[in-house]
Amino acid sequence: MNQGSSPRRRRSGWIGAGLIGALAAACGSSGNGGGGTAGNTTGTGGACHGDSSVWTVLTQGPIACTQNSDCCVIVNGCLSQSQIVAATNKDQAKAAWPYCDSMCNACIPPAVEVGCQGGTCVGQVVPVPDASTDLLMDHCGAVPVGGTASKLLFSCGG
DSSP, rough: TTTOHHHHHOOOOOHHHHHOOOOOHTTOOOOOOOOOOOOSOOOOGGTSSHHHHHHHHHHOOBBBBGGGGEEEEEETTTTEEEEEEEEGGGHHHHHHEEEEGGGOOOOOOOOOEEEEEEEEEEEEEEEEGSSSGGGGGEOOOOOSSSSSSSSSSSEOOO
């Protein structure tokens, strides 16, 4: 036993190492191309945000609709992604979007038109030079020019 190290100092070292490990695990890069996950975190130390389990439930497709206003796009500027969600879940999904600040990039989120086609929310990317600024922010119910119900998450460059 090292006499120069008090039990209190050894304990605080283990606690510090445990906290660093927990933050690293919660904010590790996932690289899955689907937006990653920040785990079930609510913003530990301001580094990570959202709740991946709530996010998964709220963004699972297909998303049913009866009119264009039932469909919305939420935008995550950090991840440069746009996600189609039901209008009734828009605010809750925005708050649940899982990401860590270390995952931010320097890209422009895609401009996505969204609407209801055949009872399902669909979206299509509009090239940024042709897009109105409204399509680069959270919005609901713009009539899409096509799109497929199977694509609900749009990322920078694709």
